[in-house]
Amino acid sequence: MRLRAALVLIVCEDRALVLRRRPDDRSFAHSWCLPGGGVESDETIQQAAARETAEETGLHITAGQPLGRRVVPLERRDLTFEIHLFCARSESDAVVISEEHIAYRWLTREEARRADEDLPGGLAGETTRELLRRFAEEEL
Numbered sequence: 001m002r003l004r005a006a007l008v009l010i011v012c013e014d015r016a017l018v019l020r021r022r023p024d025d026r027s028f029a030h031s032w033c034l035p036g037g038g039v040e041s042d043e044t045i046q047q048a049a050a051r052e053t054a055e056e057t058g059l060h061i062t063a064g065q066p067l068g069r070r071v072v073p074l075e076r077r078d079l080t081f082e083i084h085l086f087c088a089r090s091e092s093d094a095v096v097i098s099e100e101h102i103a104y105r106w107l108t109r110e111e112a113r114r115a116d117e118d119l120p121g122g123l124a125g126e127t128t129r130e131l132l133r134r135f136a137e138e139e140l
Helices: 045-057 109-113 122-136
Strands: 002-012 015-021 036-038 068-074 079-089 101-107
Touching (some): 002 045, 015 045, 045 079, 068 122, 101 109, 109 122
């Protein structure tokens, strides 16, 4: 079985958006994360990226082609997890966070360069770090 997810770095006015998870979040309590989530059976990865962004931030974006993907086979569960990476521009910085989050921040490129604290562990943290690093180095 294959599970797919989208992770989106949102840029507005040369700043990148991060969201803080709730303290009671099962997976990433109090971590700063990028918007994203699972791909539903009736949607493309790009549609999932846009939907998750709208649900988590209130921002409406168009996700282009993925910037890459990371695949993790979970052999003990006969499962493959894929996370697809995106960068999208937003015309607005007026964020309305979902109940999944307690705060948000717009990071400058310099702040993104130093944003290693309070990021999640595992694949979510690796991919968040990668996108923030690429933003800080002006690749995105």
